[in-house]
Amino acid sequence: MQKSYVIKRILYTVLIFFVVLTLNFFIPRIGVEDPAERYYPPQGNMSDDAYEAVKELTRKQYGFDVSTAEQYIRYVSDLFHGDLDTSFKSGSPKVADLIFERIPWTLVLSLSTMLIGAILGISFGAFAAWRRGRWPDLILMNASTFTTALPSFFIALILVLYMGFEWEWFPAYTDPNMVAGFDWSWEAIGRVFYNAALPIFSMAIGSIVSYAQTTRNSVIAVSGEDFILTARAKGLSNSTVLYKHTLRNAVLPIVTSLGMSVSGLIGGAVVIEQIFNWNGMGTLFLEANNTNDYPLMMGIMLFLSTFALVANLVTDLCYSLLDPRVTVGDKR
Amino acid sequence: MNDEKKISSPDTTEQENTLTLRNLKVIFPNEAGVIRAVEGIDLDIKPGECVALVGESGCGKSMTSLAIMKLLSSPPAMIRVDELKLNGEDLTLLSEQKMQSIRGSQMSMIFQDAMTALNPVMTVGRQLDEIFMRHSNMKRKEAKEHSIKALAMVGVPSPELRYKDFPHQLSGGMRQRVLIAMAFACQPKLIIADEPTTALDVTIQAQVLELLSDMQRKHNTSLLLITHDLSIVANMADRIYVMYSGKIVETANAYELFKKPLHPYTEGLLGAIPRLSDDHHEFIQIPDSVPHPMFKPQGCYFHPRCRYATEECKCDMPPLREIAPGHCVRCFHPLSEKGEDK
Numbered sequence: 001m002q003k004s005y006v007i008k009r010i011l012y013t014v015l016i017f018f019v020v021l022t023l024n025f026f027i028p029r030i031g032v033e034d035p036a037e038r039y040y041p042p043q044g045n046m047s048d049d050a051y052e053a054v055k056e057l058t059r060k061q062y063g064f065d066v067s068t069a070e071q072y073i074r075y076v077s078d079l080f081h082g083d084l085d086t087s088f089k090s091g092s093p094k095v096a097d098l099i100f101e102r103i104p105w106t107l108v109l110s111l112s113t114m115l116i117g118a119i120l121g122i123s124f125g126a127f128a129a130w131r132r133g134r135w136p137d138l139i140l141m142n143a144s145t146f147t148t149a150l151p152s153f154f155i156a157l158i159l160v161l162y163m164g165f166e167w168e169w170f171p172a173y174t175d176p177n178m179v180a181g182f183d184w185s186w187e188a189i190g191r192v193f194y195n196a197a198l199p200i201f202s203m204a205i206g207s208i209v210s211y212a213q214t215t216r217n218s219v220i221a222v223s224g225e226d227f228i229l230t231a232r233a234k235g236l237s238n239s240t241v242l243y244k245h246t247l248r249n250a251v252l253p254i255v256t257s258l259g260m261s262v263s264g265l266i267g268g269a270v271v272i273e274q275i276f277n278w279n280g281m282g283t284l285f286l287e288a289n290n291t292n293d294y295p296l297m298m299g300i301m302l303f304l305s306t307f308a309l310v311a312n313l314v315t316d317l318c319y320s321l322l323d324p325r326v327t328v329g330d331k332r
Numbered sequence: 333m334n335d336e337k338k339i340s341s342p343d344t345t346e347q348e349n350t351l352t353l354r355n356l357k358v359i360f361p362n363e364a365g366v367i368r369a370v371e372g373i374d375l376d377i378k379p380g381e382c383v384a385l386v387g388e389s390g391c392g393k394s395m396t397s398l399a400i401m402k403l404l405s406s407p408p409a410m411i412r413v414d415e416l417k418l419n420g421e422d423l424t425l426l427s428e429q430k431m432q433s434i435r436g437s438q439m440s441m442i443f444q445d446a447m448t449a450l451n452p453v454m455t456v457g458r459q460l461d462e463i464f465m466r467h468s469n470m471k472r473k474e475a476k477e478h479s480i481k482a483l484a485m486v487g488v489p490s491p492e493l494r495y496k497d498f499p500h501q502l503s504g505g506m507r508q509r510v511l512i513a514m515a516f517a518c519q520p521k522l523i524i525a526d527e528p529t530t531a532l533d534v535t536i537q538a539q540v541l542e543l544l545s546d547m548q549r550k551h552n553t554s555l556l557l558i559t560h561d562l563s564i565v566a567n568m569a570d571r572i573y574v575m576y577s578g579k580i581v582e583t584a585n586a587y588e589l590f591k592k593p594l595h596p597y598t599e600g601l602l603g604a605i606p607r608l609s610d611d612h613h614e615f616i617q618i619p620d621s622v623p624h625p626m627f628k629p630q631g632c633y634f635h636p637r638c639r640y641a642t643e644e645c646k647c648d649m650p651p652l653r654e655i656a657p658g659h660c661v662r663c664f665h666p667l668s669e670k671g672e673d674k
Contacts, residue, residue, distance in 0.1 A: 226443060226445060226448035227449055227450055227451040227452070229449070230449045230450065230451075230514075231451065232403055233436065233441040233443075234440070234463050234466065235433060235434065235437060235463075236432070236462060236466055240466075248451075248453055248454070252453075322453065324452075324498040325453075325498070325500050
């Protein structure tokens with residue numbers, strides 16, 4: 001990996017970060033004359049003077065009393081001091097605190113889904129490619145048609161109906177005690193995964209199938225490449241050809257899709273979290289949206305996009321370690 | 333095929349052939365019918381000999397080479413062969429594992445497009461090492477020394493540095509040199525070069541051919557050169573097989589074939605080579621293209637494109653006949669019998 005490539009990628013990421021930051025600041029301000037009005041909508045029973053006074057107070061409190069440029073500078077400088085503003089929620093909690101409170105719960109779902117999906121999906125996909133046209137492959141091909149047509153929330157509803165209510169294998173909605181009584185004991189951790197089972201299942205099914213599909217197609221495509229024939233013509237054994245030549249090349253598109261799911265890790269699944277009443281980022285975002293809590297929304301958006309940017313950067317750097325051709329554009 | 337048996341290379345029977353191939357057939361059955369890619373090919377290659385297999389694309393040349401290496405996967409291909417011997421060893425009896433130890437060490441292959449024939453995510457050095465480690469039981473360090481030597485041998489400048497390069501960092505000619513180094517690594521008895529220069533610039537082509545021919549002479553290797561271009565084999569090949577639509581239509585030593593082609597197809601191929609020396613030279617054009625392997629014509633496969641075709645040619649497949657010593661042709665009306673008709 002060339003140094004110039006790494007530096008270029010990092011600078012590029014920083015540049016994009018500032019674009020995101022700026023858009024994130026200005027988009028909520030577009031088309032709104034007075035942000036205070038968004039926070040504090042006009043009330044029928046209040047006199048105009050009184051409403052004006054309330055708005056004035058709100059502006060002061062949230063820093064809307066200065067020009068937009070000044071607000072932007074203040075926003076950016078606050079940000080670099082680790083301050084993501086204050087939520088409109090009662091008690092004026094810090095946005096950053098709200099976000100960090102929810103992230104672990106979202107990660108429980110998303111990380112488990114990703115790991116299950118990647119491990120099972122990649123192994124099954126490689127197996128299907130190896131047994132191309134036989135039953136594992138046929139199952140995969142049919143399953144992929146099926147799961148792409150079925151959204152994960154639909155699978156979730158069916159799982160809730162049967163595994164939750166009918167057979168009572170797993171809780172159909174999250175036990176509120178799970179969050180409140182969490183104390184890092186094995187029992188508490190066990191309870192978390194017991195509660196998380198259905199949401200994880202419902203998301204993992206699609207994830208397994210999509211990883212398997214990617215892996216299968218990639219392995220089959222690489223098996224047809226000329227250099228595989230060269231490797232065989234060199235007299236290499238089947239396992240050497242498979243591991244050192246086929247899989248080594250087939251892993252590249254899989255890394256890309258892994259990177260993409262990493263960047264989505266903390267976004268939370270809005271619908272799935274709603275169905276299971278799971279207190280993750282998705283739910284938080286929905287709350288912010290429903291209560292017009294702009295600082296919170298801005299904070300979440302900025303946090304998610306920054307995470308995605310970093311994840312993409314890491315993926316790209318990993319990719320260039322795996323595929324020497326990636327850096328070639330910088331050399332010329 | 334009842335007509336193939338009498339063909340032999342008569343001159344030196346005391347010396348054992350490097351490759352003996354008898355009646356190779358490769359077919360691909362599918363729903364719509366049967367694709368007969370190769371229909372009973374015989375090849376004899378003697379030690380140190382360079383034999384060219386010439387034909388248009390789609391005539392079954394590459395299938396023949398893959399079948400000799402036993403690299404065609406079956407299914408989909410169905411392969412039948414009466415005899416396939418490398419240095420007297422019957423390859424048809426060998427298990428896949430035994431074949432793996434023969435591939436790369438006793439016979440190897442040079443592929444057409446060196447860009448796609450090299451693993452893009454592995455340094456060329458590592459790809460060379462693999463051969464030494466596989467066939468000569470070397471450790472990585474020892475293999476590296478040999479690989480660098482092998483690179484130097486094929487004229488790769490500063491081989492220690494190139495050893496660490498990835499295929500995309502080399503030029504087309506260098507890549508082809510690496511493939512040649514790989515093929516000669518274990519000094520095999522037979523090397524099959526499948527269109528080794530087609531993907532290269534003309535100037536590089538000449539260099540690579542010269543290298544190939546040098547290496548072949550130095551190591552006394554037998555070379556099966558597969559190409560669609562008669563002009564590149566003129567200086568290299570000892571003997572030439574001309575293939576058309578899955579069958580051998582003419583075979584002779586190179587000099588004789590160029591001087592006195594007997595088959596109208598060979599005449600056409602030769603006629604398509606531009607010559608500077610001859611002012612009045614006219615291009616002889618062969619109309620149309622090779623028949624689709626699923627819909628081959630009745631009789632001689634070449635008759636729809638042949639300007640000498642008669643009724644007889646439309647009904648029966650002519651046998652491969654020996655007209656002069658070592659010169660065989662599959663034609664009812666070989667050109668020499670018509671006298672000087674040009």
